[in-house]
Amino acid sequence: MPRYSYFGKSLTGESRSGALEAKNKQDLAKILRQEGCILVSAVSDEEVASKNKFNFSIPFLNKVPLKEKIMLARNLRVMVMAGISLPKSLSILAGQSKSKKLRRALLKISQEIIEGKTFSGSLYSYPHIFSELFCSMIKVGEESGTMEESLKVLTTQMEREYELKSKIKSAMIYPAFILATMFLIGILMLVVVVPRLSETFVELGITLPLTTRIIIGTGNFLARFWYIIPVVLLGLVFLTRFLMSTNQGKRAFNKLSLKVPIIRLLTKQLNSAYTVRTLSSLISAGIPIVRSLEITAGTLTNVFYKEAILEVAEQVKKGFKLSRALKPYENIYPTLVIQMMEVGEETGETAGVLGKLADFFEEEVSNATKNLSVVIEPALMLLIGAIVGFFAISIIQPIYSMMSAIK
Secondary structure, X not given: OOEXXXXXXXXXXXXXXXXXEOOOHHHHHHHHHHOOEXXXXXXXXXXXXXXXXXXXXXXOOOOOOHHHHHHHHHHHHHHHHOOOOHHXXXXXXHHHOOOHHHHHXXXXXXXXXXXXXXXXHHHOOOOOOOOHHHHHHHHHHHHHOOHHHHHHHHHXXXXXXXXXXXXXXXXXXXXXXXHHHHHHHHHHHHHHHHHHHHHHHHHHOOOOOHHHHHHHHHHHHHHHOOOHHHHHHHHHHHHHHHHHHXXXXXHHHHHHHOOOHXXXXXXXXXXHHHHHHHHHHHHHOOOOHHHHHHHHHHHOOOHHHHHHHHHHHHHHHOOOOHHHHHHHHOOOOOHXXXXXXXXXXXXOOHHHHHHHHHHHHHHHHHHHHHHHHHHHHHHHHHHHXXXXXXXXXXXXXXXXXXXXXXX
């Protein structure tokens, strides 16, 4: 069933917002009516996806950067502490935002709050900008009167996420630079150097070995149809993006990340860190454990972890302990996660234990990314050596044969 983000009013006039699964909007209105709430507006995940389905903008440029949302939460907390009203705070922050999409959303939300809509209810209307975690933390702050504390927890959560992503990106900059440089040099040699050598070989009438003929053929083709290179590169980018947007493509990529020896450990540590950090933040904010698990599942990008946490939520709903519900997933979650959750349940300090566990896994991810660059560097050297050797042998071999014939 589709999932709807909704905004409604109770019979007493109180605002209510959230997310529910229903067959359609009529069914959603019926469910809410039974709970004493009148549906005002609703948007399904499918409707949001369909709006973005044919968005062929350059990848990642149309998204609101995580850093922008961190600055929003951090500055909004300061303004709330200073006693500035929400509509005015959001208008001020909209003027400071570098993202046009976020700026437009903040101005619209500010207007909706003036018209009587709740802050969290307005946020739910922008699922492509504000995650369910963001919306839920704001909703808790509104309902409990602890907006300042909720924003503090939310800021910390996003800062830790940003740090993890930054460490992984930093570890991949060097390998990516080397591969890109090697690719450009290879294309330059094929387009400029190889065609000139082929003319020399033709004039001398030398019988060329297979590898040399392959290189010369490729070089001559690219020299004539060089404009195909950027087209193919762009095609690969869009094809990868399209495949990653499908369930089959995402599952295949996520499965591969859990199978490749070097990447497997990093994937487990990274997803474990995201899971326990998000759970810790949500539980400490007072959100019920089942709802916390559902929100956590929405923040995970790996489909196998997402499905595991959703199934754990169903088991907890039936009365199982969190540690016991997670035990069948020891193949993707380290045993330490399950053991520490059990300790947290026994001591009644689940949020605190998960917070410390998150610190541990984040440190492990940091160490793993450092080791990853150390492992990749010699592998790149071997790859570059093999490619250079192949080129050298293919070009030198006919020249050597020619010199031997002269002797």
